Amino acid sequence: MASNPTKRITAAGTVALRTGADGQQEVLLVHRPRYRDWSLPKGKIMADEYLPGCAVRETREETAVTVELGVPLDPIGYPVDNGAKKVYYWRASAVKERRHAPDDEVDEVAWLPVALAMDVITYHDERPVLQQAMEMPTSTPLVVVRHAKAMLRANWSGRDQARPLDERGRRQSRLLVPLLEAYGVRKLASSTSVRCQKTLQPYAKAQRLEVDGWTTLSEEQAAKDAKAVSTLMRRLVKQTAADGVPTAICGHRPVLPLMLEAIGVPARSLQPGAAVVAHLGPDADVVAVEFHKPRI
Structure with missing residues (x-):
């Protein structure tokens, strides 16, 4: 052929x-x-x-x-x-x-x-x-990341919040480093679940940053109180725009629609390790949006 x-x-x-x-x-x-x-x-x-x-x-x-x-x-x-x-x-x-x-x-x-x-x-x-x-106006990037590929629930016997990344997920987390670096991310937030924290850990280590953990963004807590997710995200959006500090936030597939809608970005399906970049104006309005998926 x-x-x-x-x-x-x-x-x-x-x-x-x-x-x-x-x-x-x-x-x-x-x-x-x-x-x-x-x-x-x-x-x-x-x-x-x-x-x-x-x-x-x-x-x-x-x-x-x-x-x-x-x-x-x-x-x-x-x-x-x-x-x-x-x-x-x-x-x-x-x-x-x-x-x-x-x-x-x-x-x-x-x-x-x-x-x-x-x-x-x-x-x-x-x-x-x-x-x-x-x-184009000046803006501040807010990067929302779906956590990298995690071990399957069926293969994990511990608490779901402690479920780790698998080998592919660990590689995805390392490949996120130059992506977040490209936008000058200097503040990190995440669900308290291990798979979310570990997704941002390579970048946090490279930049000597701390990852602020939020139980509100965990799958378990979000299922109980969706309104709290929206409230927290709106607060983080306003703070990011006001401070002008590029920020990345890592969350879970079931919670991402709430997180994106609170920013003003229509919800969409994201694969593990994918990222949405919302560029925020001074008044926290979204002036541009990008979607990036991993290539592994």
Whole structure:
């Protein structure tokens, strides 16, 4: 049987912004000698990677600039040899910069005023993405995670709240680290059940954070008092928006609809290790929503 020659390439990148010395907004561009072009930093996704993590990693590898993501922007699609490529973008803020060492892939990196960058960018389809980034409001990410894959109830004889992650779940929890890092998460909350706490533990350890446990978010307690879940979530949403501190909250499949509806996001089915990112405006309104599922 002949193989299908069509290939689909998925990539991710950023519109990284900073305020220049003269107060103007500047955007980060790269020059690629192979193509002789100026473009937004981007690159192909790795096998087990979440797209946001790819966007941050590729930006760092190409420019030596570490960024944190804001709202998602419109993707760009275009044909490549024997197939098609789709690039997903985020508005991003620079949080750390090092000197870029020129290489065969990127020989020059430049922060340019946005007006100048509009003229310098080689590809016309990247200009609307830059314009969109400039028009989007600032926001704070709130990441709601369904706990990673847990041991089956039938194979666990202890209390259900103590049921641990299985091998796949432990791997999913580790792969969540670059996803949460991409949004600059600095506060963690969770159901008190072990499978939820363990899902956030690798990130908590990497960032030296504590996970605030809430019995209210456990399956058992939520079944008794659904209103308390909604009240708690609305409080956490308001606090996240007011403080401007990116936050992640881990919960259970039966409780997630209550958690999402309290944020203002329609409930939907999420697989273990999946995440919903709600970008909150200053008044705790949701200005953008993303859904990311694990690739294992």
